[in-house]
Structures are given as C-alpha cells and as structure tokens.
Amino acid sequence: MRLQVVDHPLVAHKLTTLRDKRTDSPTFRRLADELVTLLAYEATRDVRTEQSDIETPVGPTTGVKLSHPRPLVVPILRAGLGMLDGMVRLLPTAEVGFLGMVRNEETLEASTYATRMPEDLSGRQVYVVDPMLATGGTLVAAIQELIKRGADDVTAVVLLAAPEGVEVMERELAGTPVTVVTAAVDERLNEHGYIVPGLGDAGDRMYGSA
Ligand code: URA
Numbered sequence: 001m002r003l004q005v006v007d008h009p010l011v012a013h014k015l016t017t018l019r020d021k022r023t024d025s026p027t028f029r030r031l032a033d034e035l036v037t038l039l040a041y042e043a044t045r046d047v048r049t050e051q052s053d054i055e056t057p058v059g060p061t062t063g064v065k066l067s068h069p070r071p072l073v074v075p076i077l078r079a080g081l082g083m084l085d086g087m088v089r090l091l092p093t094a095e096v097g098f099l100g101m102v103r104n105e106e107t108l109e110a111s112t113y114a115t116r117m118p119e120d121l122s123g124r125q126v127y128v129v130d131p132m133l134a135t136g137g138t139l140v141a142a143i144q145e146l147i148k149r150g151a152d153d154v155t156a157v158v159l160l161a162a163p164e165g166v167e168v169m170e171r172e173l174a175g176t177p178v179t180v181v182t183a184a185v186d187e188r189l190n191e192h193g194y195i196v197p198g199l200g201d202a203g204d205r206m207y208g209s210a
Contacts, residue, residue: 001170002179003161006042011035015183018159019199025208029082032131032206035159035183036086040127043157043181044090047071048125069124070095072151074117076130076142077101079203083129083157091127099128099145101138105193110138115145122150131202133161133180134193136168143178155179159202162186162195 014035017023023031048071049064070093075084077100088094097117103110118124126146133139139156146154154177156169161182169180186195199205 001173001176003166003170003185004042004179004181005185006039006181006183008038011038011183014038015159018205019197021200023205025206028205032082032159032202033086036083036129036157037089039157039159039181039183040087040090043127043155043179044071046153047091066091066093071125071127072097072117072121074099074126074128074142074146076128076138077114079132079206080128080130082202082206083131083159087127087129087157094127099142101142103135103138103193110141112141112145118149120150121146122152124151125153125155126151127155127157129157131159131206132195132198133158133165133169133182134189134195135162136165136172139165139180140169140172143173143176147176153177155181158182160184160186160195160198162189162198164189 014031018031048067050067052063052065071091073087073094074097075081100114101110101112128142143154163185186198188196190196
C-alpha cells in the first residue's frame with residue numbers, strides 16, 4: 001500500500017475550516033466537495049489514458065483521452081456520498097458503484113448492508129471514497145471486496161486519516177495495488193474510534209443529523 005498526503009496550502013486551508021466545529025452543514029458540504037476535487041487531482045495522476053487524434057481549428061494534433069474500461073468511483077455510504085460529485089467532476093466518464101457499510105460503534109467492526117457495482121472489475125481502475133480512515137476496518141473490507149471482483153488498481157481518497165488506520169491498511173493490504181490519498185494524517189484515535197483532533201462525525205456534519 002502507498003500513502004500520499006497532499007501538501008498544498010489550499011488543502012490545508014479548507015481542512016482547517018472543515019475541522020472547525022462552528023462550520024455549519026452547508027459550508028461543510030461545499031468545502032468537502034472542493035477538498036475532494038483537489039485530492040482527486042492528485043489521486044488521478046496515474047489515471048489511464050490513450051492516444052487521441054483530433055483536429056483543432058488550426059490543424060491536426062495528437063492528445064490523450066481517458067481510456068477504456070472506464071474508471072469506477074465507489075463512494076462508501078453514507079458519508080462517502082458527499083465526496084462523489086467532487087470526484088466525478090474530474091472523472092466525468094467514470095462509472096459509479098455503491099457500497100453501503102456501517103461500523104458497529106461498540107466493536108468498531110465493519111459490515112456491508114448494500115452493494116451495487118459491476119461483478120467483474122478486471123482491468124478497472126477504482127477510486128473508493130470515504131471521508132475518514134479511522135480504524136481502517138471499513139476501507140479494508142471495501143477494498144478487499146473490490147480486489148475480489150478483479151480490480152487491479154485501487155485508490156482510496158479520504159479527507160483525514162488516523163495513524164492506527166494507516167497501519168491496519170498497511171498490514172491487511174500488504175502487497176496489493178492500493179494507494180491512499182489524504183489531506184492529513186492526524187495524531188490518533190480516541191477510545192470511541194474518533195480521529196483526534198479530526199473533525200467529528202463526518203456524516204453528521206455533512207447531513208446535519210445523527
Ligand atoms: N468516522 C467519523 O465520521 N469521524 C471519525 O473521527 C472517525 C470515524
């Protein structure tokens with residue numbers, strides 16, 4: 001597994017406002033969307049392209065376009081939905097799949113309650129989005145499902161990560177073609193599985209509900 005922390009003043013600026021508990025839900029959603037777009041720019045650095053011959057108004061030239069099979073973007077429900085638009089803005093040809101996962105707040109174990117994506121992901125580049133890499137349980141389970149379906153290049157885009165979650169991902173996904181792109185790796189997880197200092201419950205802050 002490869003970890004990429006995006007070091008950019010605009011990323012740091014938006015993340016600081018997201019963390020601030022005074023930031024309301026509409027502002028939180030807008031900033032999360034903008035932040036994802038900046039992270040997506042880095043996360044798609046190796047997106048596959050193919051040669052494309054075109055005519056400009058002045059003459060012929062050769063460029064590139066996103067290749068087939070199309071990349072797949074998979075938000076993990078519910079909070080990952082708030083990151084979908086930011087991803088597909090940069091990957092307009094992407095197909096979208098969904099994974100509904102929930103973690104048991106006592107055991108912190110992740111379980112899947114809904115899956116909607118192609119059975120066969122062979123040869124596909126997959127971008128899985130979830131705001132918080134906390135214990136790592138949800139993302140590991142999600143990525144194992146994608147690899148089981150044949151995905152050979154998986155990038156997880158998360159707003160924030162905890163060192164504990166990064167360690168779990170490194171251990172459980174050793175030797176797999178997985179990259180994690182994040183705006184920051186924070187100090188630690190607290191006893192409730194929340195990232196410290198973090199930004200609180202990303203789903204609640206996005207949707208203004210518990
Ligand atoms: N999920 C969240 O929404 N926030 C955390 O800090 C950890 C997991």
